[in-house]
Amino acid sequence: MGTTGRDAALLLDLDATGQAALIRTGDIAPAELLEAAIARIEALQPRVNALVDFDPEAARRQADGREPGGVFAGVPTLVKDLLAFPGFPTGFGSRLFHGARLPGTSPYAQALRRAGLVVLGKSTTSEFGLLGTTEPLATGPTRNPWRHDLSAGGSSGGAAAAVAAGMVPVAHASDGGGSIRGPASFCGLFGFKPSRGRTVAADIPPDMPTAALLADHCVSRSVRDSAAWLKATEAPGHAAPLPDLAALRDTPPPRLRIGVYRRDLFGELPSPDALAALDAATRLCTDLGHDVVETAGPACDAPAVSRAFFTLTAAGLAGMADQAAALMGPAFDAGLFEPYTRDLVRRARAASADEVRAAGAALAAAGASARAAGAGFDVLLSPTVPFTAFPLGRHGPGQDPDDLIAFTNRLAGYTVPASLAGWPAMSVPLYWSEAGLPLGCQFTAAHDADALLLRLAFQLEAAADWAPRLRAMQDGLACRND
Numbered sequence: 234m235g236t237t238g239r240d241a242a243l244l245l246d247l248d249a250t251g252q253a254a255l256i257r258t259g260d261i262a263p264a265e266l267l268e269a270a271i272a273r274i275e276a277l278q279p280r281v282n283a284l285v286d287f288d289p290e291a292a293r294r295q296a297d298g299r300e301p302g303g304v305f306a307g308v309p310t311l312v313k314d315l316l317a318f319p320g321f322p323t324g325f326g327s328r329l330f331h332g333a334r335l336p337g338t339s340p341y342a343q344a345l346r347r348a349g350l351v352v353l354g355k356s357t358t359s360e361f362g363l364l365g366t367t368e369p370l371a372t373g374p375t376r377n378p379w380r381h382d383l384s385a386g387g388s389s390g391g392a393a394a395a396v397a398a399g400m401v402p403v404a405h406a407s408d409g410g411g412s413i414r415g416p417a418s419f420c421g422l423f424g425f426k427p428s429r430g431r432t433v434a435a436d437i438p439p440d441m442p443t444a445a446l447l448a449d450h451c452v453s454r455s456v457r458d459s460a461a462w463l464k465a466t467e468a469p470g471h472a473a474p475l476p477d478l479a480a481l482r483d484t485p486p487p488r489l490r491i492g493v494y495r496r497d498l499f500g501e502l503p504s505p506d507a508l509a510a511l512d513a514a515t516r517l518c519t520d521l522g523h524d525v526v527e528t529a530g531p532a533c534d535a536p537a538v539s540r541a542f543f544t545l546t547a548a549g550l551a552g553m554a555d556q557a558a559a560l561m562g563p564a565f566d567a568g569l570f571e572p573y574t575r576d577l578v579r580r581a582r583a584a585s586a587d588e589v590r591a592a593g594a595a596l597a598a599a600g601a602s603a604r605a606a607g608a609g610f611d612v613l614l615s616p617t618v619p620f621t622a623f624p625l626g627r628h629g630p631g632q633d634p635d636d637l638i639a640f641t642n643r644l645a646g647y648t649v650p651a652s653l654a655g656w657p658a659m660s661v662p663l664y665w666s667e668a669g670l671p672l673g674c675q676f677t678a679a680h681d682a683d684a685l686l687l688r689l690a691f692q693l694e695a696a697a698d699w700a701p702r703l704r705a706m707q708d709g710l711a712c713r714n715d
Contacts, residue, residue, distance in 0.1 A: 263307030270309035303349025357391030386416035411648030421671030429655030442545035494530030497646025503619035510664035541592035547581035571630035
């Protein structure tokens with residue numbers, strides 16, 4: 234089935250909420266919208282490389298049997314290659330598991346199906362979500378739609394690149410220390426990390442040492458898509474349920490006390506571009522009537538937090554490798570892990586049980602310190618990441634492991650405190666550099682204050698709409714040769 238110019242324009246002009254509304258009113262058939270997305274992916278995937286798996290026929294079957302009445306009924310999307318979804322392989326960005334199909338499903342995947350989303354494929358990720366750039370050896374680098382020699386970030390780089398490029402209007406993503414927020418910043422999107430425990434469970438092993446840091450959500454062009462996605466995946470019976478979309482959108486936040494800080498967890502200042510972005514966000518919040526106050530931000534023993542984080546991450550990887558070896562038998566080949574992954578497993582083998590226990594205690598203490606830094610403020614404001622998108626190849630999985638750990642510390646110096654504290658956090662695309670590259674600012678709030686952050690996000694979006702910049706980039710994407 235072909236697509237019309239009207240269908241292609243709707244794919245770019247409308248967010249997921251707008252597309253779903255047209256489907257509900259009968260102004261467009263779900264099949265038309267799906268074919269437009271398929272055509273857009275086929276045109277841009279060779280340039281952007283945002284998908285590890287693409288199955289139009291599976292998507293057509295889903296569209297025929299989709300759940301009626303879901304908030305996103307008939308809207309095309311992608312699922313990150315760390316989440317198992319029925320009918321698609323789950324490779325975890327790894328050569329060892331590339332193309333593997335996992336049995337069963339998760340409450341999170343079921344919630345996406347109930348929302349009516351039509352999954353076209355799986356988006357790329359760094360191996361096991363480890364790196365803040367999406368350049369896995371299994372699939373090659375994912376390229377930033379704003380400039381193809383730059384990274385889209387990680388680990389949700391494929392999701393962010395696909396949405397920014399206009400392949401789909403919204404896409405599943407996940408975040409353990411900034412893996413939604415970083416790619417959203419680099420790609421000019423809205424990226425929200427929910428509060429700990431806000432959503433139904435994804436298929437994260439409960440014994441994973443860093444499981445409490447992980448959150449599943451999406452990257453989106455619009456605030457309303459993110460809010461609707463969160464409502465659709467919210468845990469039943471939550472103590473502080475989200476209001477409906479209209480209430481979030483139409484009820485502006487009260488006058489907020491916003492603490493703004495410039496230095497990251499390690500005491501480092503960001504790039505001049507990131508400082509300019511922060512100043513612009515500060516002025517905007519002041520113009521909107523909020524009280525913006527300079528503060529020091531979260532403080533803790535940052536080197537100890539880094540050691541603890543990587544100790545626990547490595548322990549989880551070693552446990553996963555042991556399980557895979559037991560299940561795969563002779564087919565297991567640790568040499569198919571990327572060099573960075575192998576080095577982390579090696580470090581885990583050398584760590585004692587006491588070191589692992591101490592690492593858990595260190596992260597818990599750092600979370601408490603972060604929560605203390607937020608006391609007295611409704612919202613904290615900082616850079617999301619310390620710089621604009623960086624060149625591909627600079628921080629790939631074959632680089633020196635110590636350099637990659639240092640890169641991760643630098644990249645996540647603003648985002649990881651919210652993960653440790655269990656806070657909701659969002660990257661809002663409020664600034665573009667002189668070179669034309671997007672750079673987000675991060676807003677965080679207390680645990681379960683997701684609705685407050687989303688109300689602020691709606692207010693920021695109305696005051697500084699980023700959609701025209703994104704649309705202009707998408708218009709010229711297919712004919713660029715950078």
